[in-house]
Amino acid sequence: MKKAVIVVSGGMDSAVITGTAKKEAYELYLLHLNYGQLTEKREQKAFYDISKFYNAKETKVIDTRFLRDIGGSSLVGDGAIPESKSIVNITKRTDNDIPSTYVPFRNGIIISFAVAWAEKISAEKVFIGVIEADSSGYPDCRNGFYRHLNEALSIGTKNKIIIETPLIHKTKADIVRLGTKLNVPFELTWSCYQNEDIPCGKCESCLLRMRGFKQAGIKDPLNKKDSL
Amino acid sequence: MKKAVIVVSGGMDSAVITGTAKKEAYELYLLHLNYGQLTEKREQKAFYDISKFYNAKETKVIDTRFLRDIGGSSLVGDGAIPESKSIVNITKRTDNDIPSTYVPFRNGIIISFAVAWAEKISAEKVFIGVIEADSSGYPDCRNGFYRHLNEALSIGTKNKIIIETPLIHKTKADIVRLGTKLNVPFELTWSCYQNEDIPCGKCESCLLRMRGFKQAGIKDPLNKKDSL
Numbered sequence: 001m002k003k004a005v006i007v008v009s010g011g012m013d014s015a016v017i018t019g020t021a022k023k024e025a026y027e028l029y030l031l032h033l034n035y036g037q038l039t040e041k042r043e044q045k046a047f048y049d050i051s052k053f054y055n056a057k058e059t060k061v062i063d064t065r066f067l068r069d070i071g072g073s074s075l076v077g078d079g080a081i082p083e084s085k086s087i088v089n090i091t092k093r094t095d096n097d098i099p100s101t102y103v104p105f106r107n108g109i110i111i112s113f114a115v116a117w118a119e120k121i122s123a124e125k126v127f128i129g130v131i132e133a134d135s136s137g138y139p140d141c142r143n144g145f146y147r148h149l150n151e152a153l154s155i156g157t158k159n160k161i162i163i164e165t166p167l168i169h170k171t172k173a174d175i176v177r178l179g180t181k182l183n184v185p186f187e188l189t190w191s192c193y194q195n196e197d198i199p200c201g202k203c204e205s206c207l208l209r210m211r212g213f214k215q216a217g218i219k220d221p222l223n224k225k226d227s228l
Numbered sequence: 229m230k231k232a233v234i235v236v237s238g239g240m241d242s243a244v245i246t247g248t249a250k251k252e253a254y255e256l257y258l259l260h261l262n263y264g265q266l267t268e269k270r271e272q273k274a275f276y277d278i279s280k281f282y283n284a285k286e287t288k289v290i291d292t293r294f295l296r297d298i299g300g301s302s303l304v305g306d307g308a309i310p311e312s313k314s315i316v317n318i319t320k321r322t323d324n325d326i327p328s329t330y331v332p333f334r335n336g337i338i339i340s341f342a343v344a345w346a347e348k349i350s351a352e353k354v355f356i357g358v359i360e361a362d363s364s365g366y367p368d369c370r371n372g373f374y375r376h377l378n379e380a381l382s383i384g385t386k387n388k389i390i391i392e393t394p395l396i397h398k399t400k401a402d403i404v405r406l407g408t409k410l411n412v413p414f415e416l417t418w419s420c421y422q423n424e425d426i427p428c429g430k431c432e433s434c435l436l437r438m439r440g441f442k443q444a445g446i447k448d449p450l451n452k453k454d455s456l
Contacts, residue, residue: 104343104344104345104347104348105340105343105344105347105384105385106344107384108340108343108344108384108385109337109340109341109344111340112333112336112337112339112340113337115332115333115336116332116333116334116336116337117332119332119333120332139383139384139385139386140384140385142383142384144380144383144384145380145381145383145384146380147380148376148377148379148380148383149376149377149380149384151376151379151380152372152373152374152375152376152377152379152380153373155367155370155372155373155376156333156335156336156367156368156370156372156373156377157333157336157367157368158367
């Protein structure tokens with residue numbers, strides 16, 4: 001059976017890529033990183049719920065809290081989480097306006113672990129749910145990065161591992177529609193950067209999720225306010 | 229002052245790239261990874277000795293012993309160190325004959341940390357002492373991997389960080405000659421995979437080092453036998 005390592009934060013995007021890999025008949029090896037984010041406990045619950053739902057062959061949680069030391073991000077306790085009250089502020093971001101939630105080269109680090117595990121188990125692919133347009137200008141979410149990285153990995157790994165980024169050109173609304181079509185359990189996911197019980201509805205991740213469901217015309221099962 | 233992160237294991241190659249970066253007038257940020265190798269204590273001493281010698285601005289040691297979990301390498305305790313009694317056995321290795329000392333995608337992981345730190349401090353470059361020809365067929369030592377990786381990083385990092393691999397096409401003998409020319413303190417380095425007091429002279433790393441000094445016609449200050 002062909003194998004894939006799936007990077008799963010516990011958010012809606014990672015659930016959708018897990019559903020995508022499942023549909024493509026991969027045996028699933030789910031990888032979660034604990035880098036000391038505020039809502040890690042809730043994210044880890046979402047990770048295990050998604051793993052169980054999709055009958056993952058194996059799960060792995062890697063503790064990378066040493067990233068605090070490399071530092072410089074509000075997601076790992078170095079400053080407050082920015083509240084984005086207006087969607088306009090998010091979409092107007094440019095490449096030169098990296099948000100304070102940026103962990104330097106976080107996706108690069110995550111991918112290096114995922115590739116190492118994929119090499120170990122002789123997997124063909126690594127799936128990661130990065131999105132170029134919606135992802136606040138993180139440079140390691142750009143499509144070109146992954147395109148060149150795959151060329152590098154075709155030389156730099158014995159299994160010629162391929163990074164799959166099935167969401168890279170999608171909007172959050174596209175992802176909601178795709179996930180709905182694939183029967184992805186959105187009720188098991190967690191997106192809020194701030195709270196672990198009820199989504200704050202104010203942080204950037206909440207706003208992007210809310211907008212995605214709204215634009216798709218689909219009710220978010222985590223939104224108890226029934227605002228649609 | 230322009231900055232560079234240098235990946236320093238404590239071996240002779242990493243000392244030579246530190247000397248190279250120093251000569252190119254970089255402010256030095258030295259990074260060492262403790263991935264639980266047998267001789268880590270000795271390697272760390274070499275790392276700090278080299279850092280001190282070159283007056284590094286900052287040093288960082290990252291504990292990555294979770295790599296044991298990704299696993300599959302005799303260097304992290306999963307099986308015995310292979311003794312290579314014959315140089316022929318080393319040089320005849322092919323790409324399909326990956327040695328058991330291989331930690332899956334180890335250089336990829338190391339580089340991801342180095343790039344993250346470089347992003348944090350706004351460094352221009354990361355120096356790593358990989359060698360394509362002499363390095364036992366590790367796929368993440370191949371020049372093409374770094375060439376494509378640099379294209380990826382020009383998109384995937386805000387500082388457009390460049391990985392420098394000044395030794396990639398050199399032999400160990402070339403490195404001994406270059407290091408000698410740069411007055412690199414070979415006496416402070418450590419290469420043996422097996423021992424922490426006197427180099428075993430049998431492990432692959434010892435054999436490659438011995439051959440390098442011999443071919444260069446230079447005495448290794450760590451070789452007390454004065455065999456040249």
